[in-house]
Amino acid sequence: MAVIQQGVHDSLFSLIAAAETAKETWEILQVEFQGDSQVQSVKLQGLRRAFENLSMEEDENVGDYFSRVMNNVGQQRSYGEELSGQKIVERILKSLSPIFDYVIPSIKVTFDLSQVTPVKLMGLLQSQEERINTRSTLDKAKKITER
CATH class of the missing domain: 1.10.1200 (Non-ribosomal Peptide Synthetase Peptidyl Carrier Protein; Chain A)
Structure with a gap:
């Protein structure tokens, strides 16, 4: 999860900051970029x-x-x-x-x-x-x- 957090821009970090697992973080980013x-x-x-x-x-x-x-x-x-x-x-x-x-x-x-x-x-x-x-x-x- 730390690697994903380090790899995103500051503007995206606020979206994933509350996520508790790497999978949850990834899913948030996926919805952000590709949509549901x-x-x-x-x-x-x-x-x-x-x-x-x-x-x-x-x-x-x-x-x-x-x-x-x-x-x-x-x-x-x-x-x-x-x-x-x-x-x-x-x-x-x-x-x-x-x-x-x-x-x-x-x-x-x-x-x-x-x-x-x-x-x-x-x-x-x-x-x-x-x-x-x-x-x-x-x-x-x-x-x-x-x-």
Whole structure:
């Protein structure tokens, strides 16, 4: 209990000062930061909805999009939600920007999605993104030289 008390800010200490056990102290802090089970349920519903509504912006790069997705996943997991890697991968594939429309079928055919981790998918998509960007740059340079 002393370790917990030493680790909290002075403003939180007053909340836990009357607690008699480490478990009681921890439960007070848990309710303070996560809310009770009803509040947690409402927050989790909002996170689930946000997860289902995620979509990659036209000008967003793969790394930034994955950060947004994994941030949501991390928050859901902190509330006890179990999200499989396959569910995350499938959600990402459904929500990519249209520039990846030709890549998605080849990923689905080539790989068993139950075996693809979000990190592996990010690597695959980043390599395609680099290829798209390189081609776009070359096309722009070619148009400039043709003038």
